[in-house]
Amino acid sequence: MPETKAEARKRAKKLGFPQSSVVKSEDDGYFIAPHGITMAGAKKAYADCRASGGSKEKCAKIAWDIQNKAKK
Numbered sequence: 001m002p003e004t005k006a007e008a009r010k011r012a013k014k015l016g017f018p019q020s021s022v023v024k025s026e027d028d029g030y031f032i033a034p035h036g037i038t039m040a041g042a043k044k045a046y047a048d049c050r051a052s053g054g055s056k057e058k059c060a061k062i063a064w065d066i067q068n069k070a071k072k
Helices: 005-015 040-051 056-071
Strands: 022-024 030-032
Touching: 005 022, 005 040, 005 056, 022 040, 040 056
Parallel strands: none
Antiparallel strands: 022 030
């Protein structure tokens, strides 16, 4: 479920995520990208996937695929 920016930043800090992991989706909701996702495009894909109703697991796999393909 999307959060406000302040809520997402507070939860990220509490859970030990860097603030750069808080990402805005196209639908104006904020999500926390998984640990290890460092590319902006992969973080954005994760947030957009979650905003459209995707599960955390499915969206994380998509983000990892994008990040790993970009490194090759």
